Amino acid sequence: MNSPVVKRSIVIAGHKTSVSLEDAFWQGLKEIADERNATLSDLVAVIDTGRQHGNLSSAIRLFVLDHYRTRAGEAHARETPRSMGAAASALRADC
Numbered sequence: 001m002n003s004p005v006v007k008r009s010i011v012i013a014g015h016k017t018s019v020s021l022e023d024a025f026w027q028g029l030k031e032i033a034d035e036r037n038a039t040l041s042d043l044v045a046v047i048d049t050g051r052q053h054g055n056l057s058s059a060i061r062l063f064v065l066d067h068y069r070t071r072a073g074e075a076h077a078r079e080t081p082r083s084m085g086a087a088a089s090a091l092r093a094d095c
Contacts, residue, residue: 012045019044019057028064 003022010019021029033043044060051059 010044011041012048017056019060021057021060025061025064028068029060032064032067 003024005020006023006026007018007020008026009016011017029043030040033040036043038046044056047059047063048056054062
């Protein structure tokens with residue numbers, strides 16, 4: 001999967017800055033902003049305020065990764081009881 005780095009200017013708290021991210025991260029960030037009914041600038045400002053260290057690009061990548069990991073974990077948690085129930089039923093049928 002080829003996702004070239006794209007440099008974009010963004011305004012955070014009234015200050016213009018440049019952020020370089022792979023296109024896939026820009027897409028993910030835009031999806032998250034849309035889900036939250038927020039602008040990209042507002043979401044990046046939240047990420048910038050909450051970062052402990054590292055540069056802004058890295059903080060955004062980690063934010064997007066965490067968002068989708070959490071979503072995947074929630075989906076897995078919803079599916080696990082059904083899968084376990086089906087496996088238990090199959091074991092009972094074999095006995």
